[in-house]
Amino acid sequence: MKNLVEFMNPDVVAIKQQEIFKFNALAKANNNVVNMTVGEPDFATPDHIKLAAIHAIINDDTKYTVPEGDHALLRAAANYLKVKYDLNYDPETEMITTLGVTEGVFSTLNALLTTGDQVLIPAPCYTIYGPDAGFDQAEPIYLDTSKSEFKVEPTQLDEVLKTHPRIKVFLFNYPNNPTGVTYNRNELEKLADVLKKYNVFVVSDEIYSELTYSAKHYSFAKILPKQTILLNGVSKSHAMTGWRIGIACGPKEIIEQINKIHELATTAVSTVSQAAATEAFKNGFDDPIRMRKQYQKRRDVLLSGLEKLDFYCPIPDGAFYLFAKIPEGMNQDDVAFAKDLLAKENLAILPGSFFGEGGAGHLRLSYAASMDNIQSALLKLADYVSNYSKR
Ligand code: PLP
Helix, strand or coil: CCHHHHCHHHHHCCCCHHHHHHHHHHHHCCCCCCCCCCCCCCCCCCCHHHHHHHHHHHHCCCCCCCCCCCCCHHHHHHHHHHHHHHHCCCCCCEEEEHHHHHHHHHHHHHHCCCCCEEEEEEEECCCCHHHHHHHCCCCCEEEEEEEHHHCCCCHHHHHHHCCCCCCCEEEECCCCCCCCCCCCHHHHHHHHHHHHHCCEEEEECCCCCCCCCCCCCHHHHCCCHEEEEEECCCCCCCCHHCCCEEECCCCHHHHHHHHHHHHHHCCCEEEEHHHHHHHHHCCCHHHHHHHHHHHHHHHHHHHHHHHHCCCCCCCCCCCCEEEECCCCCCCCCHHHHHHHHHHHHCCCCCEEEHHHHCCCCCCEEEECCCHHHHHHHHHHHHHHHHHHHHC
């Protein structure tokens, strides 16, 4: 059994989670830095949700609770998923509460994988996926999406599944961190056909589902319900990253297994946070809509500013990230670029290669940032680019 430190070694997992922490620390150490690295909403948790948590505390709802989560929360979440995405889960048997999607990924992979299995991860990807797979003694196989505008192509998927019979799980994330790309129903159905053919289980991380801009999100679980564990939560939709509430949904027998691992690791999720999330799912249907409008305005400003500076971005129709390609003429790799930009312009953005295969040559900019910061970031970037060409 490997230890966790070994899994977190960037050379072992190839995904540089540690590097991101270091970069964020550098950015935070200087108050003058405009920070566009942040992967969480810059909005406050809505007041009606905070009040529900306060009531839970006052009513002494502060004891150990059942591992699968308060059934009132699960019922509210099931209804929310039905109304928003037309999903039909039985809250009593097909859903549990997790400590954010982060623990959801960990416990789900633990339930599905065993030594020697492989997990297919489209890359670039969210940084925890590789270490999570490794923790189960499974091997992450990365599918480089950079040649197809950062979307998985059905033919590419078929090719890799044909040649890798040990792949048991497809760990999918859309809207995507770090690229901001998302998929329509037709694209998802084509991928589902391939996954069905090879009987590969899908873990679908849809934590950014409320943040899509030109079309409504379509859940993968709608297409392959018996072959999918859906992971979602309130972190991004309701600006609740610190409350740590996620939901895992899927076939009863697998949910039972996930719940056992979840119980072992956590006992259960905080009762106060669960009360808050129940309120979010019951009465917070419009909260994400309000925030989404703001993100969309910011995205449009940032995208058009980047395009004027010749930074190409794949269609960024979801989440709150732009994944910009460094212009051809600039002979600088993404890590050197980001470090130099921070040192010279006090602008912090993340190198694309920190998110693994296919990310090199790109920069991830988060627009979970104020319009002032976005404007200021564009000025700094313009300044950097024009000084660069004079060197
Ligand atoms: N999944 C993706 C793709 C993310 O980008 C993040 C956070 O940045 C998470 C999951 C974490 O979600 P949670 O706060 O529910 O653990």
